Amino acid sequence: MKWIHIPIPSTSALRALVTLTRTGSITGTAEALSVTQSAISHKLKALEEQLGFPLIRREGRGVRLTERARQYISEIGPALEVLARASQTQALTGSLTLNVASGFAASWLAPRIGGFLAKHPGVALRINTPRGYGDLGARRNDLYISFLLPDEVPPGSTKLVDVGFFPVAAPSMVGGQMVHDATALTRFPLLHLDNRQDWQRWISAAGSTKTPDAGVVFQDLQIMEMAAKAGQGVSLGDRLTSRAAMERGELMQVHPFELPSPRAYWLVHGNALPSESARAFEAWLLAEL
Incomplete structure (x- = not known):
């Protein structure tokens, strides 16, 4: 030819x-x-x-x-x-273990993880969740996405997302309208996460002297959100974990005040040297965020 x-x-x-x-x-x-x-x-x-x-x-x-x-x-x-x-260079292979805060994992990572696997199908991915806030254990996993206080953040970590809390509820619970009086909001059943101090801090910061009545305390963020979506009470949400439910109309912000959290989501490396898979996930994560 x-x-x-x-x-x-x-x-x-x-x-x-x-x-x-x-x-x-x-x-x-x-x-x-x-x-x-x-x-x-x-x-x-x-x-x-x-x-x-x-x-x-x-x-x-x-x-x-x-x-x-x-x-x-x-x-x-x-x-x-x-x-x-x-x-392309040789496709990535091997295992990658992530330890991800449950709220971030369920609300942000789970709906998007297919995007990473589509780019790197040879990576065997495992996602763990910590026992509690700030729990990095012995840092044996490859990467951590953790909800940390400033003094809990290891050197070399990367801040991902700041968080602020505001009340959310099913629209039917509040007639689809904002409740602009923080004291009036306490007349609704309040849903708590871990302890009842969450609502006490928010109410005080919002300018009310009211002490919230007892309410159900949940250990799991997703279960608390399910209760709120089912109209069982008002919970504290944030832009990250509540976004999908708010976009679907299952939850709505019911008071304009947003209380900044002392914690933020951070990306933390494990103790071992980062693998190529870990570096690829970090690059993908930061690009997506």
Whole structure:
């Protein structure tokens, strides 16, 4: 077969063009690829000259891909995916054990874990949960996502999420309306986690002198949330663990005050040197957050 030698654009220029379709801006593309804006502009200009047709049009301070550029990207996209797969280093294998705070595991990680496994199907993943807040044990697991106080955080850890608490309940319990008086809120059945100090701290911080009446104390966050969704009382939620239920309309925030927690979610490494699987999970986690 007689081959026709046609110059092939550089993969870095093609990558810049494809990334531009996702970010929608030169600035965003430069940030995504960790290069300067001028470098992106230079790559796109050189690619235009090589292809012989314009790729972008200026619109105010932004840019817009031309129709011909969109068509070109749709044609080269599959080829780039094949090239990327063929150029990948050896797929990750082995085991990875995570120790994840139950609230974070159930509300954030569980619905997303398939995304990590799709990228690294060779990793055998195990997820444990700690016995209590701040429990890192002997740090024998590979990675920990823990709900820690500042003085519990080991050196080298990465803060993931700050947390603030606010009252949540089934909309039917409060007629779908906010209860702006913190004292009035105590007339509802209150659901507690671990002890009754959680509500006492929130009520005092919200400006009320009322002492909350006795209510059911739960040891498990998910069970308490189930009770709240079933209309059994008002619990304290947060943006992370209550988000899905609030988006589905099963829970609603019933008072505007949000009390910052002294604890935050942190990513902590185990005592052993991090494996490639652990590094891959950390990178995936931070990108998702």
